Amino acid sequence: MRDEAHILAQDLTKHYRVARKEESLAATLRHFLFREYRTVRAAEGVSFAIPRGEVVGFLGPNGAGKTTTLKMLTGLIHPTRGQARVAGHIPWRREKAFLKKITLVMGNKQQLIWDLPAMDTLRLNAAIYEVPEGEFRRRVGELAEMLSLGERMKAELLAALLHRPEVLFLDEPTLGLDVNAQVAVREFIREYNRRHGATVLLTSHYMADIAALCARVLVIHQGRLLYDGELEGLTERFAPYREVGLTLARPLPKEALLPFGEVRELSGQEARLLVPRERLTERVAEILRRLPVEDLEVREPPLEEVIARVFQSPAPVEEG
Template sequence: MPIVSAEKLSKIYPVAVKEPGLKGTLQHFLRRTYREVKAVQDVSFEIEAGEVVGFLGANGAGKTTTLKMLTGLIHPSAGVVRVAGHVPFQRQASFLKQITLVMGQKQQLLWDLPAMDSLRINAAVYNIPDKEFRRMVGELTEMLSLQGKLNQPVRKLSLGERMKAELLAALLHQPKVLFLDEPTLGLDINAQVGVRKFLREYNQLYGATILLTSHYMADITALCQRVLLIHQGQLIYDGSLDGLLDRFAPYREVKVELAHPLPKDDLERGSLASLKSYGEIEAVEGQVVRLLVRREALTRTVAKILAEMDVLDLAVTEPPIEEVIGQVFRAGVVV
């Protein structure tokens, strides 16, 4: 049985419409009219226990709204959702003890107090025995490299240290399901790497299920084998990240450095028939040729280039994942 399931999940918000000017203000006051905003429409998916799933979408696509419905912060307009065997919006204590929600732009730690004080408050809220509290704090502190930081006021910590402390506070009760909304937002490269490493280790150690949203594709590629793509409130893809690349990025770039420049006459006449037999010519710069080659022909083409050309170096690169995801969102559909 999946630990997270959503079936035809929808959320529609009524938004008041106001015309400009005094007349519009009076009409808005006396006879208010509304339009419907479909934030999420008929979204269905299932997540098995222990999975780490990326949840991607442009700003306003419906990611955070979906997370809020999954955690019970808002009531869905339609559809059925269950998390860890519970209906989230009922907000039962047994449900809240099994989940956590971390939002990169929000904080739960008290700004002027040491993080340890906030951790003790969380321990009291979740009825965590003192012995278990000390064990979890020690274990998570080591995993997050926060030694010596928890007794400092939160405002004295760096942004990366604060985010790690927020994660520690959110995981103190050992939740089974982690909903993470932009957990590396604003962090520098080293802090991002540290958070990713921790989440990977936490998933492996505790078997926790993670649903992760992020605008940093490095988070997704480092942690998630499966991704959900939402566009204008509708789920347009549910599958492996590699499968998305296969379907939407059928080409690879082959960069070839030749031992000798191509004949000048060929370049001036644009006569590059010999190169065109290997793939689509992307650029020719001196001794360097960049070609676009279809995935299915890649092995054969590389072997042919090495056999027929005087090559100093050859490199095959994937298209940037950001570029692929951007293409999907611009198209609004995965074909």
Template sequence: MAGASPIVVAEDLTRHYRVALKEDSLLGTLRHFLRRRYQTIRAVEGVSFRILPGEVVGFLGPNGAGKTTTLKMLTGLVHPTRGKALVAGHVPWRREKAFLRKITLVMGNKQQLIWDLPAMDSFRLNAAIYEIPEGEFRKRVGELAEMLSLEKKLHQPVRKLSLGERMKAELLAALLHRPEVLFLDEPTLGLDVNAQVAVREFIREYNRRYGATVLLTSHYMADIAALSERVLVIHQGRLLYDGALEGLLARFAPYREVRLTLGSPLPQEALLPFGEVRALEGREARLLVPRERLTERVAEILKRLPVEDLEVREPPLEEVIAKVFQSPLPVEEA
């Protein structure tokens, strides 16, 4: 990918929504009809990034942070208030036919499959929309169904499929036209652990086999850690971080986790001089220690405490992200 031109470009992407304010009373309803008041919701504010062909990029953020709105702008479903975007050489909100052939959007809480019909019928409908010849259609369905372990489920009504099987079928339908850019919004939402692993493995293999570019949002840190070397972090509509996953830990977690197995139980007060006590149960303890004082603190722990085993780790990614999102950001007023 060295020297390649970006396939996804976002420059100062911004989306504001103007919503009416209404009081919960009869008088408030009357006032609402006579003189409406409005509030501006800043869903996305000045987001800029570039993605190279073949990259798998994780997009992290809490509910309402602006992830889905950003994806909708990049797929042309929503016009930005200001800013520019190019995806596969096209301006998304023009919704040109050539553009739609190059992208797909999968949302974990939405479905395109027809509920009472076999999944194969929906696939045939998509093949007709994208003008895929019959021979090529059969070849692609066979390849994708094999990758998804879905061969025996194609002729069952969608309503009889499990949640995991339905998600696999949704992915098959969305990828039938072999898009260059995949926008995946919570593709493992609500799935059990085994189904999550299967979907992750499929996305990884699809990216390896076809060189597709993937922008993936997820609340499950395991999805991001398994698939993405690069992450974007968005909070309150603003992009906080764009870089390597390891760099995210270094920037937002200026501490390391020290796990101890003690020779005998100790009270929490005995551990406080060495770091923040995150957990203490019997002889097992977890401490958070500032990175710059790690060597010094570990030496003190080994010298002063009855330690049977000691392990130093990066803090769990979930905890790091939670700390980021718990810190409110200043938002400029219009």
């Protein structure tokens, strides 16, 4: 698969040397005279391969290394070590042919030029990417037809995709949007991928984005890749428990439920327990025998909870 990879990362690593500074006048004076440094490991040995046309989710908490990895793959920063190839190019060479094949959409960054009308920005992008006038009009029409968003967000995506990139790096593309707009962006990404066979690497804190678009996910934490596999396998790997939802005949105190599992929610006659997978059959039998149960449902835990548990660990280690 590595020979056919549209996006290939091999041991991508990025370290930053950052000056130490303390909050005091004396420390500030020392900072100017005798500066000390620490090493921040933003990404550490990240390796994966994505074939053409696949939509892959990239998950991790703030500061995990997602955006750093995307910036290396788009050539915005050089790695400390490691190699990458995207659409057949080494990203940090920033060759013209490479830039025509990719786009980077960041939910907290505007694609538009703020003091120009949206159509003027699109025409400027068309000139930069050498899109002829007839093709420009056709692409604007096609992309606009695929979108059902507010005008600002529609123009943002038009600007990012006007040159019809074959590799999309999407960093929180639904950030700050309402629920309807989030759904519209997901549908647009799915349709763009279907029509043009684009390869997509998507980061999002909205698990609905990932669940709707990605069969495969990468999980990064503290700069290291923890998981690369099917979304369904993520729960099995990092959540060795199942969720048991209960409707009780009468309210019970939390203490009465503790012998059967971890009590995640308890409200009136409704309860939600987490039960180890290997003891599920035994625990369910005990619950039915010993508690006044009117209804019971066994299901996988919410994806948000699984991801949260993955990231429950100490802060990244910094070296002096």
